Amino acid sequence: MLESAVDTYLAALFDECHAIDDGTVADYIPELGKADPSWFAIAIATTDGHVYEVGDTNRSFTIQSISKPFVYGAALDIHGVSGVLERVGVEPTGNAFNAIAVDEETRRPFNPMVNAGAIVTTGLMPGDDTADREDRLLATLSSFAGRDLDVDEAVYASERGTGDRNRAMAYLMRSFGMVDHVEQVLDLYFRQCSTLVTCRDLATMAATLACSGINPTTRERVLGETNVERVLSIMSSCGMYDYAGEWGYTVGLPAKSGVSGGILAVLPGQLGIAAFSPPLDRRGNSVRGIEVFTRISRDLELHTQRARPRAGSAIRRSYRGNDVRSLRVRPPADVSALTAHGERIAVFELQGDLLFASTEPVHRAIAAVSGECDLIVLDLQRVRTIDLPASRILRGIVLGFEGVGATVLLAHAAPSDPRLRPLVESTAVRCFETTDDALQWCEDVVLGDAPAVASAALTDQPLLRAIDPLVLTAIDATIERRRFEPGELVVHEGDTADAIYFVLSGAVGVHLPLDDGTTCRIASFGPGVSFGEAALLDERVRSADVRVEEPTELGVLTLGAIDAIVVDHPALRAQLFHNLAQMLAGRLQGANAQLRALAR
């Protein structure tokens, strides 16, 4: 296993920051004073559940104020934003986190990250009784950590015994009618602050916020997406107390710190990061923690205002129907017609997250070809999410085409996706399972309008070109005409290859088995073309299944019949090989052209 540059970096960062021995362990809660100043840990959790860690990442300590954003998030999910905003504000305050101060005008604590606001928020936790409320609160924090958390009873007792400042705060708030049942709420608040977590837990909790509320380890949604935004906003403006301005300037990540020495920070969409080291600076933030985040943000270039990748366009690749063709093998006349008229078809492969800013360039790109193309395929296979504004832009494209008789084909679209429903309902839209199906449909439309249409006559079959009419008559007489129903297998993989098939009407598909037990269609054939010519070559074993797709008539020419005719007409053999080579050369040329178009 290749050693990771990330692990190497974290090890060096750990050593350098461990050397710092400034700061004082918090002792206003006596139990906290027992922490060893040398404890130190750093953890980075990715959005796919991987955790990089160094130091005492599994040592338990009490979560303290870091619980606040998570309990606030739960309150938003339970009571809705207006229900919570009635009780707690969102404005930063210049005051200390434990100030006995509330906004008397609005009768609310300033924000949920100061103790006053956090106590009110804890009071919003519903439940039948005290135990039920505590269970729910612990379940909330546990869901973010991805494991069951417990309360440190010694710290809890210490908090309760020395929590007079918070008690004063709570009674002041009751005087304003901001909180009821002061002692019960305070008790729950002290237990909340005394919940045991590890540095690794904090990184996972942060990564859950980075993943829009889905825990990357359990894959469980634990907070609504819009409420994640709100929590992160509050952390940005109020998470680091009166260090918020400088933190935003130098570190630039939504964060929360606690007096036990933990700090967690979130890079939305990308990472959750946590550090733990008990000695604090005069503002109450971990000294080593601040240093860790200052360096990580600088070294890994994670500043929120920087690290955001430019969204760019959601178009992965686009091509026209004259450059790239469907897997349908068509007779030469149809191939020529598609080369001449296929530019009516435009395929746009979209990728990633369709957001406003990545999708409006899609509109512009489609608008730019809308004069020339009336068959627009949108391949959604690599699209991860479609947000509402993006779906509106796509709908605008569809509505624009509805009036002019153009068609939008969606490939790999789940019609049940609520974001796609307004599109799918349009008369201008058709849904296809794969882009190849959509492309083939478009080609059929183009060929239906084009002058040259292939006949199924044997004389038009490329394999039988330039053969003496007498010989052709002999061949025609030996060809057996057979009808097949959809789903029937014409050719089994592994069978002996002893005949060539001419499609007279209908269509067949060539299916290749895949490692996972499924099959994939690698080509299809319609009227005017032949398949199974490998029988003429050295490979006498069928390499794939051929399955009938619609009611089909095939002409079957056996090798035995050919051999019999060759006895009297020896030139037939060379002509068949010549024609076969000619066909294969054309198909190879087409495949190479597609490879080049796709490699662009």
Next chain:
Amino acid sequence: MLESAVDTYLAALFDECHAIDDGTVADYIPELGKADPSWFAIAIATTDGHVYEVGDTNRSFTIQSISKPFVYGAALDIHGVSGVLERVGVEPTGNAFNAIAVDEETRRPFNPMVNAGAIVTTGLMPGDDTADREDRLLATLSSFAGRDLDVDEAVYASERGTGDRNRAMAYLMRSFGMVDHVEQVLDLYFRQCSTLVTCRDLATMAATLACSGINPTTRERVLGETNVERVLSIMSSCGMYDYAGEWGYTVGLPAKSGVSGGILAVLPGQLGIAAFSPPLDRRGNSVRGIEVFTRISRDLELHTQRARPRAGSAIRRSYRGNDVRSLRVRPPADVSALTAHGERIAVFELQGDLLFASTEPVHRAIAAVSGECDLIVLDLQRVRTIDLPASRILRGIVLGFEGVGATVLLAHAAPSDPRLRPLVESTAVRCFETTDDALQWCEDVVLGDAPAVASAALTDQPLLRAIDPLVLTAIDATIERRRFEPGELVVHEGDTADAIYFVLSGAVGVHLPLDDGTTCRIASFGPGVSFGEAALLDERVRSADVRVEEPTELGVLTLGAIDAIVVDHPALRAQLFHNLAQMLAGRLQGANAQLRALAR
């Protein structure tokens, strides 16, 4: 031209917000009071320079406080961050924007968005004299707008005549030694605030910040990337005065407003947005402007904490050397050897912005195959940027491979890119112009190690397989052996095709002309294979150039010579066509396999 859903949306938004008639036009500067309350405009600028607009987007008004972040950015570029931080802090303040208040402890104004901090920042503009300083300041604002801006002399006179509050502020700051030349600096500050802009200008200025400091219209870098972060941080915490908390919660975009009724906001990496409407609320923000941004952020889902796409992995596609092959056409034995041993080669196509979070999964993916693969191709063709942390991760991969004798091949890498230099210097790294070149090099390594290597003997040539030894001797006698030097053309596009070429040693490439006058190599041939067999078929005109790549010996077999031999050995023709069909079938199978691998 397809009508845009964005335009439709903006038109509706404009109508709905235009109906709002709350607020009062600012009149503390008399000239501002002349603004028409019905003026209204909205503009959205994209990072590729497109502007969506509605309303009075070309009406000029004075920029006022919206100038502050841009002048602050210029100060950071000129004096460096520490030089600026000595003079102006970064902490939000609960005070009004025009409060006569400074941080007496640090002897600095609290931040550059309040008037005190903005005046100090303006005083940092260097210059030989007053006129020079004004020129530079106007040039700064103009560079963000992408056009030359002017000062409104009437507003300037009005500002200067009524600017006593700012004058008091400035003199208080001088008492602390924070500013010199009070009247000169104030004068420049009033001219700065009186600079005329349009709503369209503001959107472009915001988009310049969204583009990391590059003006999307002029493509000129006007602010250093790191300083853009700092400006956006300050805008996030201090841009909307005492509405910052609620703005961050509901709109969630770094922003700045001014008393003339303008507001601009930035979605980093994606969009710049501006609104203009003179009537203000009691906090001094445009009433319609606040409504516009509240709705745009909600409707277009642009909240900073939400709209960030998940970075995901930078891997666009990866494949092994047994699935996808280079354009080198190889003899059957080599093809078999590559099918058997090509899994030693792993190709990773990377895309987009290589950041820490998108690149560490690349490390994990490569580490996962490092036991099986010792030839790792990194295709950088679609990589837009590589940040320093990402380059360190790539370097960690290279260093890890250096020790075990594996090779990392970089394709489409500019070795002069400073972010790649540490990689390129490693002995484990080789740079190639294209992925195909890199893949071919890897295949040669694999074939060099593999038991089966093709000889150049005629009997091993696939086209001459199973031919009677006597006939083969006759063919051998007619084959002309010719030597070619690198760069020589063997075959010209458009020439008559009258011979088949066997590669005896060396290598040739097939080049296809492109629309833009250049050519692209679509295949290459080495010892043991033939080219130009199309001469045997109906196409008697060369469809591409064949150019010699290294000193090469070719065997030339003319059609005339074949025809002469066929007279005595008529079976030769059928066998040649048979062999050709067999070769083409194999190549077609290979091309189809590549198409399937690439479509994944």
